[in-house]
Amino acid sequence: MKLSELCRQITTDNSLLLPPGHKLGARLVCPEYSKSTQEVKTYPLPPSDRIFALCWNIDRSGILHSTMCPAPRNFCFRLPFDDGEKTQLHTHDYMELTYVVEGEFRQRILGRDITFARGDLCLIDKNCLHQDYLFSEPAVILFLGIANDMFTEIMDENITTQKIIAFLQSALLKQKDLQQYLHFRPGSDAASELEECLFLLIKELYGGDTGTSYIRKGLLLRIFRILSTKYEFSLSKEQRITMNWIVFEEISEYIQNHYKNVTIQELVDVFHFQEDYFNRLIKSKTGLTYSAYLQQIRLEHAANLLAASRKGIDEIAETVGYHNKGYFYKIFQEKYGMTPSKYRKSKR
Missing domain, CATH: 2.60.120.280 (Regulatory protein AraC)
Known part of the structure; x- marks a missing residue:
């Protein structure tokens, strides 16, 4: 029945x-x-x-x-x-x-x-x-x-x-x-x-x-x-903006804690939203796509490690999730206007 x-x-x-x-x-x-x-x-x-x-x-x-x-x-x-x-x-x-x-x-x-x-x-x-x-x-x-x-x-x-x-x-x-x-x-x-x-x-x-x-x-x-x-x-309309910020903050915190290996599919599995939702939400709050937002977080962590630790540059690249060292050097220089080694010297 x-x-x-x-x-x-x-x-x-x-x-x-x-x-x-x-x-x-x-x-x-x-x-x-x-x-x-x-x-x-x-x-x-x-x-x-x-x-x-x-x-x-x-x-x-x-x-x-x-x-x-x-x-x-x-x-x-x-x-x-x-x-x-x-x-x-x-x-x-x-x-x-x-x-x-x-x-x-x-x-x-x-x-x-x-x-x-x-x-x-x-x-x-x-x-x-x-x-x-x-x-x-x-x-x-x-x-x-x-x-x-x-x-x-x-x-x-x-x-x-x-x-x-x-x-x-x-x-x-x-x-x-x-x-x-x-x-x-x-x-x-x-x-x-x-x-x-x-x-x-x-x-x-x-x-x-x-x-x-x-x-x-x-x-x-x-x-x-x-x-x-x-x-x-x-x-309801009255809570939509508040709810979007609640979800964004949770997603952002999760990415910050798992930035090295996090994937969009992992976010789908954890938060149960469709894949395109993450791009729309992150874009609305940061102006960046999911990939660009993740890259920004990784590079910020790399910059902090360059300034505050004695780890080698290749090790730092691995630590923040980049296995292709050439690609890491390229995107780091695009963001900060200098190579990782020059950035480290400038902070010391």
Whole structure:
């Protein structure tokens, strides 16, 4: 069974239907009733249940089938809606991770309309003002509500790369007054791996047995691991510049520490960005390509060694990563306007 099939199954069991107007229905989907009111959705479960899921299954006839799990008893809720209708403007006091299982999904986040395609995810911080669009095109949307202490534990497990830890911990955890979201897009084959974890998580949330709390946390750890290594993410406009500097500083520090043998492929493996991203980022911050930036760092280290050590020039060339001595002499003279030996004499 696929994730989409599981979501349809748990949202369309007519034997479990809630009656129209049931108060729990408003928890699942609340159509817009005021353009000025802002709802605050509180975490709906006891502290022992630190993850929950809402599932929407939208059909062509303009009916939204939905459910929430875990719940005291399994149920389904059915809501007819008008095409293009929105939910009430709202925030959460917890983290929400949205996954588009099928179709498209549009949200208005911080006053901006964003369309998410199949396989996309959106992580919305608490206090981030948003609302959801309802269209009568088939779609299956999965919302994971994550209690704040659980999210903190996930971050503390250090299962993400430093770029995500740096951003999430500073922007989402420490600066709680900032309204933030992250839009994740899958790399090749990433969606199938993520859906396998989501499928198992929904099964545990819908009817978990002994030890289910540990299994749920483990699956959520895997989900964030996949997000950190196989998904690209974009930032809200307010944090893009800050985030670029965070990533640049990490990349620059890594190159400074490994300048002798570092390669562009090594950066791809460590930071999980595509190769051309490094050139674009370094160019925007330094005006240099990756190769020119690395060469500049190597030559600066060579100059420092010439001035402060007694190592031979050939040994220094090897130390900073140049095995072709003639090439080293050539680029050093181009940068400093003199040979390495003259540079050493000038500094003494």
